[in-house]
Amino acid sequence: xxxxxxxxxxxxxxxxxLSLTCAVHRGSFRGYFWTWIRxxxxxxxxxxxxxxxxxxxxxxxxxKNRVTMSEDTSKNQFSLNLTSVTAADTAVYYCAxxxxxxxxxxxxxxxxxQGTLVTVSS
Amino acid sequence: QSVLxxxxxxxxxxxxxxxxSCSGSSSNxxxxxxxxxxxxxxxxxKLLIYETNQRPSGIPDRFSGSTSxxxxxxxxxxxxxxxxxxxxxxxxxxxxxxxxxxxxxxLTVL
Numbered sequence: 001x002x003x004x005x006x007x008x009x010x011x012x013x014x015x016x017x018l019s020l021t022c023a024v025h026r027g028s029f030r031g032y033f034w035t036w037i038r039x040x041x042x043x044x045x046x047x048x049x050x051x052x053x054x055x056x057x058x059x060x061x062x063x064k065n066r067v068t069m070s071e072d073t074s075k076n077q078f079s080l081n082l083t084s085v086t087a088a089d090t091a092v093y094y095c096a097x098x099x100x101x102x103x104x105x106x107x108x109x110x111x112x113x114q115g116t117l118v119t120v121s122s
Numbered sequence: 123q124s125v126l127x128x129x130x131x132x133x134x135x136x137x138x139x140x141x142x143s144c145s146g147s148s149s150n151x152x153x154x155x156x157x158x159x160x161x162x163x164x165x166x167x168k169l170l171i172y173e174t175n176q177r178p179s180g181i182p183d184r185f186s187g188s189t190s191x192x193x194x195x196x197x198x199x200x201x202x203x204x205x206x207x208x209x210x211x212x213x214x215x216x217x218x219x220x221x222x223x224x225x226x227x228x229l230t231v232l
Contacts, residue, residue: 044124044225045159045167045210060220094166098221100214107214107221108157110169110178 003027006095006113008080014122018082022095022113029053029076033098035109036069036080038091046091050098051078085120092117125150125222126211133230138201142227144194144211150222152192154214158185161208161226170209171196201231 008020022034033050040046049059051069059067063082071078082089092115100107127145134140146152155174159167169178171187174194186197194211211224 045212045223047221047223049220058220061218099172104214104219105153106155106173108155108169108172108212109159109167109221110172112166112168115166 002114003111004095004097004113006093006116008093008116008118010117010119012085012118012120014086014120015084016120018085018089018093018118018120019079020093020095020116020118021077021079024076024078024097027097029071029073033058033100034071034078035096035098036093037096037109037112038093039115040088040091048080048082048093085118087120087122090118090120124225125215125218126213126224128209128211128224128227130225131228131230133232134201135232136201136203139197139199140201140229141198142196142209142211142229144196144224146192146194146213146222148192149217150192150213150215151189151194153216156187156189156194157212158187158194158196159210159212161210163207167210198229203231205229206231 003026006022030053033052035050036048051057066083068081095113096109158171160170161167175187184199208226210226215222
């Protein structure tokens with residue numbers, strides 16, 4: 001099995017809620033922050049936020065009002081909800097494991113999920 | 123508009139060397155470590171360099187990373203056609219309290 005496997009609805013209408021889930025198949029769920037990152041068509045990467053096994057979250061301030069992340073430690077899964085989507089939220093969404101130092105100054109992401117294309121139509 | 127600035131594209135011939143720059147500020151590259159990711163067409167990004175200059179297991183030593191002040195550089199030697207991909211830099215940003223990325227650089231091996 002791939003280390004991270006993600007799934008969720010790929011086609012939404014404006015104002016609906018985006019919901020994605022990522023399963024951690026390899027390695028420990030505890031001790032890491034689990035992250036969502038998105039990539040808009042033809043553009044770079046954008047960090048959405050993160051959650052750890054205890055439910056502690058950190059969100060990108062630009063999305064904070066619409067983002068909720070949750071975790072299910074019994075299944076080694078974590079999820080992303082993004083409310084009130086618009087065309088601007090059309091992107092490939094990736095889950096990834098964050099590896100970092102205690103102060104986050106040394107941070108990287110490995111591995112990554114396969115990505116889910118989410119298209120928002122009006 | 124990405125917080126970290128990368129050139130949109132670079133190109134070089136097979137066997138040659140190329141560098142990709144990533145420019146930031148004192149709230150990110152100037153005060154943290156940098157990571158680099160390789161994204162082959164149609165695939166998810168893959169960790170290439172972490173902790174500014176460390177390579178994960180399986181990444182050849184043709185790939186290297188460095189920083190100077192508020193800029194980072196990815197170097198690739200002995201270019202191969204299989205290196206054609208988009209490359210992204212990333213770093214923790216203390217102002218955002220999150221990770222910021224560059225806009226990506228498309229490498230073409232002519």
